[in-house]
Amino acid sequence: MKQPFLLQYRAWTLACISLACIMGVLFLPAMPQLPGYHGLADDRSFWGIPNMLNIMTNLPFLLVGIAGIRLLAKESALNVIIELKPCYYWFFAGIAGVGLGSVYYHNEPSNNTLVWDRLPMSVAFMSFFCIILGEYVSVKVAKSLSYPLLFAGVGSVLYWWLGEKQGQGDLRIYGLVQYLPLVLMPVILLIYPAKFSHANRYWIFYGLYGLAKVFEIGDLTIYQLLGFISGHSLKHLAAAAGCAVFLRQLMIRKAR
Numbered sequence: 001m002k003q004p005f006l007l008q009y010r011a012w013t014l015a016c017i018s019l020a021c022i023m024g025v026l027f028l029p030a031m032p033q034l035p036g037y038h039g040l041a042d043d044r045s046f047w048g049i050p051n052m053l054n055i056m057t058n059l060p061f062l063l064v065g066i067a068g069i070r071l072l073a074k075e076s077a078l079n080v081i082i083e084l085k086p087c088y089y090w091f092f093a094g095i096a097g098v099g100l101g102s103v104y105y106h107n108e109p110s111n112n113t114l115v116w117d118r119l120p121m122s123v124a125f126m127s128f129f130c131i132i133l134g135e136y137v138s139v140k141v142a143k144s145l146s147y148p149l150l151f152a153g154v155g156s157v158l159y160w161w162l163g164e165k166q167g168q169g170d171l172r173i174y175g176l177v178q179y180l181p182l183v184l185m186p187v188i189l190l191i192y193p194a195k196f197s198h199a200n201r202y203w204i205f206y207g208l209y210g211l212a213k214v215f216e217i218g219d220l221t222i223y224q225l226l227g228f229i230s231g232h233s234l235k236h237l238a239a240a241a242g243c244a245v246f247l248r249q250l251m252i253r254k255a256r
Contacts, residue, residue, distance in 0.1 A: 014184060021176065030170040031170060032170065040219060041222075042054060042223050042230035050106075054232055057236035058106070060244070064095055065092045067247060068243075069093060079251075084131060084134040090127035093120075094123035094127060095120075101116040125178055126181075127150065130145060130146045130149060133188070136189065136194065155173075182206075196253040196255055199253075204242070205249075208245065209238070209239055212239040215234040217231070222234065
């Protein structure tokens with residue numbers, strides 16, 4: 001009886017956290033994009049390229065994304081769950097898309113260009129969450145949720161963008177898509193057993209993404225302190241480093 005009870009306890013824990021977060025977000029007022037969001041600290045141009053460092057620091061996303069796709073195409077190059085291989089492809093395609101979309105956004109920051117940054121980002125968020133679900137909770141559940149979650153991620157960005165065009169932008173659903181997995185993933189890592197070795201790499205990934213968010217919040221302060229690079233550029237590098245750690249994990253881990 002202990003095992004079924006433990007499985008139910010874990011599932012109910014995730015369900016209750018998810019429900020609490022969803023209900024909390026729905027009770028918040030609509031959240032349009034802040035007018036000053038596009039005013040990033042480092043807007044220097046080099047060689048005629050605007051926002052040069054914010055553009056160039058997206059290159060690691062593109063490199064990691066392409067490397068991940070190429071290795072996935074090689075049999076046994078990466079240790080992944082075969083049933084969820086599309087999710088790994090979607091993740092690395094999303095990461096490569098972030099590199100391209102973010103370059104497009106930083107070339108001329110606006111809501112209309114930001115949407116092309118957030119669309120691949122939402123694909124990366126949702127596919128990575130499905131990978132975590134499959135590797136820790138249930139392959140069957142992850143597989144059944146993969147496309148609904150991908151559609152929810154893309155839909156949350158389109159919902160915000162179309163709302164902004166009508167003067168009624170609302171980031172609540174996109175925020176839920178981005179932050180609910182960040183709340184659930186450490187809980188999953190703690191209460192479910194790992195199916196692969198080197199599971200600690202997920203904590204490194206998580207820590208680097210958290211650091212990226214700190215850099216994003218401290219964009220101007222960091223730029224004023226360092227003088228040569230902004231928090232937003234460092235955000236790109238930290239987040240891309242986390243993706244590289246995940247790719248390396250897939251290369252070296254073994255099934256338990």
